[in-house]
């Protein structure tokens with residue numbers, strides 16, 4: 001934030017008779033000093049209004065954690081509660097002795113990943129991976145189209161590796177959408193998220209749909225485990241670090257899984273597991289759809305209204321990679337319309353929903369150059385804004401920062417609520433995966449907020465990044481299934 005003192009200092013420099021305009025060599029006139037003063041105050045005013053909209057103070061953080069705890073209890077009690085708290089059917093953490101090799105499929109965002117995972121020991125895991133970009137049309141067509149696309153991709157992966165598709169392979173399926181599991185390798189899809197919406201799929205078993213697509217392609221594969229990405233991440237981290245009790249995804253969507261005592265899962269009607277525990281997939285993206293505590297602002301509202309599923313996954317829409325750029329874009333557009341940014345000029349690209357990619361956010365946050373030159377490149381060369389001033393770029397950079405900080409602080413609330421729920425303030429590893437790996441400051445911002453909430457107990461929270469966690473974790477679960 002620019003303080004009054006800083007404005008005075010900057011103006012002092014302008015006033016100094018030695019300073020001349022660098023282009024004309026002429027002394028800077030009283031008029032331009034006045035102009036500069038006006039501009040700085042205008043910038044200051046815009047920034048402070050944006051800060052009011054996006055900054056979440058400590059009282060709000062506490063309120064959110066408190067509400068999370070109430071919602072966890074309800075989700076664990078009722079079958080169709082908005083915060084779903086889904087039993088994963090995973091009742092044991094790995095011992096580190098799980099071995100074998102598995103095909104692992106990962107569907108959860110823009111790319112579909114097919115991997116061959118070799119579990120040799122907890123410190124030696126080999127992953128061969130191929131990514132397939134999901135055609136936009138397959139995301140919103142009949143479900144058969146999406147599942148056929150997956151089967152085709154698996155066929156191409158097997159072919160590349162000279163694996164005979166008729167020879168039976170064991171597979172773990174990471175399917176990162178809301179699914180009510182009915183067993184370790186079965187579950188009904190009840191909702192799409194992350195702008196997917198395939199028809200003829202809701203209420204159907206996703207493993208059955210996958211098996212049918214394999215049959216159509218004559219691929220001999222046995223699906224041993226159906227796993228949410230968060231559960232996979234938790235398991236992958238617990239494989240080498242037994243203190244891991246929480247897995248968090250910050251990718252195109254956001255969600256978390258944790259280890260719950262079976263007696264706390266009031267809605268659980270299945271057999272009592274020997275361990276007395278069950279991993280719960282919270283589906284926290286759906287937290288507070290009633291909008292009781294979340295500090296939802298006009299840009300969040302607009303984003304939600306324009307989305308494929310208004311009113312759903314509102315927490316996710318404030319946090320995850322698919323949406324952060326859109327919040328930045330909508331905030332900028334608002335300022336452009338008020339002629340407070342880019343002299344009121346936008347561009348065809350900038351006007352297009354979702355054109356502000358999450359990678360632009362990381363790059364802008366990493367731009368420490370005096371002229372904010374990478375920010376300029378992104379705005380002018382990639383997003384085709386006709387021209388930007390340094391002041392414009394400073395405003396955009398601050399918007400990006402505010403949106404990123406808010407996301408990290410909201411995520412921290414969920415993590416702290418889970419630590420409280422498990423009574424694990426004495427020590428817990430929290431494995432965090434996905435876009436976060438490349439996003440500057442995110443983990444530290446989460447740490448700051450966790451510290452604000454937990455004080456010295458925050459030292460017992462070990463936040464770690466993981467990579468490929470979901471594919472590895474799903475293979476570990478597949479290896480634990482004895483049939």
Ligand code: GLC
Pocket residue numbers: 108175176177178179193194228229230249251252253254255256283285316
């Ligand atoms: C969405 C999905 C959830 C998934 C998360 C992260 O929130 O509903 O199942 O875990 O995205 O991929």
